[in-house]
Amino acid sequence: MEPESPAFPVPKIEVKNFSAFYGKTQALHNVDFTIYERKITAMIGPSGCGKSTFLRSLNRMNDFFLDFRVEGSATLDGEEIYGPAVNPVLIRQRVGMVFQKPNPFQKSIFENVAYGLRIQGVKSRSVLSDIVEKSLKAAALWDEVKDRLNGSAFSLSGGQQQRLCIARALAVEPEVILLDEPASALDPISTARIEELMQDLKDRYTIAIVTHNMQQAARVSDRTAFFLDGTLVEVNDTTKIFTNPEDPRTEDYITGRFG
Amino acid sequence: MGVTLESDTESNMNEGQTLAKEPLSTLSAVPSPTLLASSPGLPPNPPDSTSEQGSKTKSVLRDLRKVSTQRIHRSERIFQGTLLVGGLFVLALFATVLGVSLVEAWPSITKFGWSFLWTSTWNPHRHIFGAWTYIVGTFWVTGIALLFAIPIAILSSLFLSDYSPKWLVGAVSTLMEMLAGIPSIVFGAFGIIFMVPLLRDQVEPFLANTLGRHWDFFNGDAMGYGILAAGLVVGIMVIPLVATVTRDSLVMVPRETVEASYALGSTKAEMVFFVKLPAVVPGIIGSVILGFGRAIGETMAVLLLIGNQASIPTSIQDVGYTISSLLANTFTYAVIDPLYSAAEIELGLILLVISLVVNTLGRELLMKLMGGRLAGSVGGG
Amino acid sequence: MAENVLPEKGLSLYRKVRNALLGALTAVAFVLAVTPLLAIIYVAYDRGKAALSLSFLTTLPGGFPVGIEGGIANGIVGSLILIVIASLLSVPVGVWAGLYLWDQSHTPLAKATRLLSDLLLGVPSVIWGVVGFYVFSTNTGYGFHWGFSGLAAGLTLGFIMIPIVTRVTEQALRDVPRSYIEGALALGASRFQVVRGLAIPAAITGIGTGILLGVLNVLGQTAPLIFTNYYNTGIPKNLVGSNGSVGDLAMQIFIYIHEPSKGLHVKAMAAALVLTLIVLLLDMGIRLLAWGSRKYAQRMG
Numbered sequence: 001m002e003p004e005s006p007a008f009p010v011p012k013i014e015v016k017n018f019s020a021f022y023g024k025t026q027a028l029h030n031v032d033f034t035i036y037e038r039k040i041t042a043m044i045g046p047s048g049c050g051k052s053t054f055l056r057s058l059n060r061m062n063d064f065f066l067d068f069r070v071e072g073s074a075t076l077d078g079e080e081i082y083g084p085a086v087n088p089v090l091i092r093q094r095v096g097m098v099f100q101k102p103n104p105f106q107k108s109i110f111e112n113v114a115y116g117l118r119i120q121g122v123k124s125r126s127v128l129s130d131i132v133e134k135s136l137k138a139a140a141l142w143d144e145v146k147d148r149l150n151g152s153a154f155s156l157s158g159g160q161q162q163r164l165c166i167a168r169a170l171a172v173e174p175e176v177i178l179l180d181e182p183a184s185a186l187d188p189i190s191t192a193r194i195e196e197l198m199q200d201l202k203d204r205y206t207i208a209i210v211t212h213n214m215q216q217a218a219r220v221s222d223r224t225a226f227f228l229d230g231t232l233v234e235v236n237d238t239t240k241i242f243t244n245p246e247d248p249r250t251e252d253y254i255t256g257r258f259g
Numbered sequence: 260m261g262v263t264l265e266s267d268t269e270s271n272m273n274e275g276q277t278l279a280k281e282p283l284s285t286l287s288a289v290p291s292p293t294l295l296a297s298s299p300g301l302p303p304n305p306p307d308s309t310s311e312q313g314s315k316t317k318s319v320l321r322d323l324r325k326v327s328t329q330r331i332h333r334s335e336r337i338f339q340g341t342l343l344v345g346g347l348f349v350l351a352l353f354a355t356v357l358g359v360s361l362v363e364a365w366p367s368i369t370k371f372g373w374s375f376l377w378t379s380t381w382n383p384h385r386h387i388f389g390a391w392t393y394i395v396g397t398f399w400v401t402g403i404a405l406l407f408a409i410p411i412a413i414l415s416s417l418f419l420s421d422y423s424p425k426w427l428v429g430a431v432s433t434l435m436e437m438l439a440g441i442p443s444i445v446f447g448a449f450g451i452i453f454m455v456p457l458l459r460d461q462v463e464p465f466l467a468n469t470l471g472r473h474w475d476f477f478n479g480d481a482m483g484y485g486i487l488a489a490g491l492v493v494g495i496m497v498i499p500l501v502a503t504v505t506r507d508s509l510v511m512v513p514r515e516t517v518e519a520s521y522a523l524g525s526t527k528a529e530m531v532f533f534v535k536l537p538a539v540v541p542g543i544i545g546s547v548i549l550g551f552g553r554a555i556g557e558t559m560a561v562l563l564l565i566g567n568q569a570s571i572p573t574s575i576q577d578v579g580y581t582i583s584s585l586l587a588n589t590f591t592y593a594v595i596d597p598l599y600s601a602a603e604i605e606l607g608l609i610l611l612v613i614s615l616v617v618n619t620l621g622r623e624l625l626m627k628l629m630g631g632r633l634a635g636s637v638g639g640g
Numbered sequence: 641m642a643e644n645v646l647p648e649k650g651l652s653l654y655r656k657v658r659n660a661l662l663g664a665l666t667a668v669a670f671v672l673a674v675t676p677l678l679a680i681i682y683v684a685y686d687r688g689k690a691a692l693s694l695s696f697l698t699t700l701p702g703g704f705p706v707g708i709e710g711g712i713a714n715g716i717v718g719s720l721i722l723i724v725i726a727s728l729l730s731v732p733v734g735v736w737a738g739l740y741l742w743d744q745s746h747t748p749l750a751k752a753t754r755l756l757s758d759l760l761l762g763v764p765s766v767i768w769g770v771v772g773f774y775v776f777s778t779n780t781g782y783g784f785h786w787g788f789s790g791l792a793a794g795l796t797l798g799f800i801m802i803p804i805v806t807r808v809t810e811q812a813l814r815d816v817p818r819s820y821i822e823g824a825l826a827l828g829a830s831r832f833q834v835v836r837g838l839a840i841p842a843a844i845t846g847i848g849t850g851i852l853l854g855v856l857n858v859l860g861q862t863a864p865l866i867f868t869n870y871y872n873t874g875i876p877k878n879l880v881g882s883n884g885s886v887g888d889l890a891m892q893i894f895i896y897i898h899e900p901s902k903g904l905h906v907k908a909m910a911a912a913l914v915l916t917l918i919v920l921l922l923d924m925g926i927r928l929l930a931w932g933s934r935k936y937a938q939r940m941g
Contacts, residue, residue: 061826093828103819106842116827119837165823172827338832342743345736346753352802353756356763359771414669422666431674437923438677442860444890445912448897449680452687452909495676502673526655528662556764558863559894583766587863590770594778604770611767618762 018072042221059095096174102161104153116172139167159190367601388602396579403490412501439499447560459483479576508542548621688909714887725794734805760803769867772796789884793869801854812846845933
């Protein structure tokens with residue numbers, strides 16, 4: 001945890017007065033929140049507090065719930081994510097996502113990483129293998145799999161699968177990576193590797209992570225946001241949140257769990 | 260909830276939000292961080308084969324991205340529309356079934372009105388048609404089949420769920436489900452070769468000599484053919500369906516319920532019959548409804564066994580006629596005469612409506628109980 | 641409280657007897673349920689074995705009454721033709737409709753389609769016969785005027801298969817884990833890409849099972865053929881028009897068993913055994929496929 005007080009933090013995603021609904025149920029209430037470029041932003045809070053809904057709203061993964069809708073503004077580099085002419089497919093190419101449970105495709109390791117490129121029409125084998133290699137290296141998986149790229153992705157361990165999913169997300173050159181409790185299904189050693197990896201990636205990517213593990217948030221993130229009942233209670237530098245929270249509810253939550 | 264791929268993403272928008280005028284795709288590419296800082300061994304890239312390999316890869320991807328933006332947007336629309344056509348085929352098929360039946364039955368519907376239902380005369384020469392005889396025949400066969408099948412099916416599903424040795428359950432359940440798939444024409448042939456002689460020579464004389472001494476209902480000419488033969492064979496066909504569906508609901512009785520019953524000192528039979536069985540009554544009703552739906556539309560076995568005489572049965576040994584067996588037997592003659600064929604199709608329409616209502620009821624009930632999954636069970640006639 | 645409300649310790653004789661009797665009752669019912677079903681196979685074998693031989697499968701019927709000599713080659717070939725025609729119609733349409741129901745599953749139109757598709761599953765086979773007759777066979781009014789023919793019958797059987805294939809396809813697609821689909825979408829895949837590249841390959845065994853289930857259901861269908869095809873003792877040269885009828889195993893059994901001829905009854909039972917064995921083998925194949933796809937699903941987590 002390096003509280004490098006940013007000289008000029010550049011906003012990457014800005015959310016203003018943002019509310020989200022599943023049908024009549026309001027999942028998020030008027031959230032104001034900024035995610036800065038090349039920082040790791042963690043979102044914590046009890047289950048059902050809306051942190052995952054918020055994360056999935058940022059690359060329109062909630063579009064697939066029929067009755068999901070949003071109010072307010074969420075922008076990526078100043079452009080409305082929910083703008084009328086915006087193609088959500090394009091948003092998802094710029095804002096990648098890694099899920100709670102590793103979800104590799106029933107394909108080889110190589111094809112898993114290459115998938116995002118293939119669907120964009122990249123056919124050249126040499127371009128593909130080049131990017132696959134880079135992505136796997138960036139995800140710190142290359143050395144473990146370089147000899148069996150054509151092997152099934154399911155032959156990997158859970159932790160390796162999750163890093164494969166990260167490599168898969170990196171291959172399409174996203175600008176932002178959303179991580180939805182990426183280590184919750186993993187053992188401590190795999191978790192540590194993922195956390196290391198995040199530190200490596202933050203030089204080049206904007207990262208937002210949802211986690212239920214506060215120690216993880218404290219370890220990896222630069223800024224931390226605390227959600228409760230669909231509202232953003234507090235967002236601040238991680239050190240500040242964990243040492244001297246402004247809101248008593250934040251303090252209760254932090255001390256109550258890991259006192 | 261499965262994968263909900265909602266199409267109309269724009270509809271998720273709300274007036275409250277600030278609307279961007281420009282699509283994201285037109286954004287001037289902010290030099291975004293890339294992991295492709297240096298990439299050796301790239302294929303030559305047409306326009307600017309500069310020294311910097313990395314930015315080349317990047318530009319390949321950027322160009323592709325711009326192109327694919329347009330393509331994806333359009334193809335998405337086309338894709339949705341194309342899929343919709345598949346759904347429309349099914350809608351059209353249903354409309355065809357209902358439409359053809361209604362149009363072709365129309366002359367009879369307008370001529371006879373509701374009285375068609377309770378008129379028992381069926382005289383093609385004098386152009387008087389009524390459904391009553393065939394409705395009654397249909398319900399006789401269905402009734403006998405269910406009376407025979409339900410107790411056996413329920414008791415044997417209890418046997419499978421609670422009494423049979425474990426090694427037997429899997430094999431026998433599978434066997435039952437497989438036998439349920441035997442075509443009804445085979446059941447009909449079996450009925451003629453085996454059931455009819457058995458009823459004629461053994462069962463019906465026995466019935467007449469015992470119960471028949473007191474009730475005319477059991478008396479008759481001991482022909483073998485008739486509603487009893489048809490009903491029993493249809494019953495045999497329905498047993499696997501009812502037993503399988505009942506068993507499926509029996510295995511869903513929570514373990515706690517069973518254990519609670521044992522903990523209070525129940526014997527096994529008390530647990531099975533007084534705790535487990537009442538707990539699955541909705542499932543049993545559902546399975547019986549499905550069995551009814553299967554039995555009522557049954558054609559070939561009934562056609563071969565019922566005797567095909569347009570009379571209302573008064574005894575269990577009587578012959579009769581059902582809607583489906585009448586249609587299969589005489590429709591090709593009836594088509595020569597518009598009113599005759601219309602009357603037959605109106606009979607078919609009655610059968611169709613009953614089948615649709617019954618199947619819908621059974622399915623809805625079982626879907627609620629079993630969370631949406633239901634083995635496809637289709638009547639094979 | 642009165643003293644000694646509870647019965648004495650141990651089971652009363654009544655409860656013991658009742659326990660044993662009810663248990664025995666279920667066993668008896670079970671035997672009653674399974675015996676007739678097995679008896680059907682045994683009777684078909686026992687009464688038909690005189691006619692069974694390899695040439696029974698490969699020769700056309702002959703003699704008088706027709707069928708007293710020869711075999712069921714016309715029926716086997718005809719049934720195959722009908723199944724192929726039925727599949728050619730129902731597989732594309734059914735898979736297509738299944739994709740639609742899965743993809744747009746919660747729109748009102750999809751809900752209506754699903755309901756009507758389920759209703760079609762319950763349409764009695766005689767009704768399908770009537771519909772097939774007016775749409776394909778009749779020579780007057782609307783429709784295709786193809787006469788009693790293999791094409792008319794095959795497409796009618798295809799109608800019957802469509803809702804089966806539709807539903808099983810939708811279910812197979814639903815069984816593809818949601819996370820799997822989301823993984824692709826989060827990479828910026830379009831839905832067409834997801835469907836073609838991931839969903840269909842992952843659901844392919846399930847869809848195959850659905851197709852075979854549909855075939856199984858129309859294989860023994862007899863009633864629709866009475867309205868659209870009837871029967872042919874030979875192998876037809878065309879599938880439309882006055883000489884377009886095909887033979888069919890189920891129709892063959894029906895016609896033979898209807899004749900008051902002991903010889904034909906033997907042939908009917910032999911044919912019934914053949915049809916039953918085909919159906920059971922197909923059923924077994926479906927179960928193996930379903931078992932395989934479950935394994936596959938487990939591997940995908």
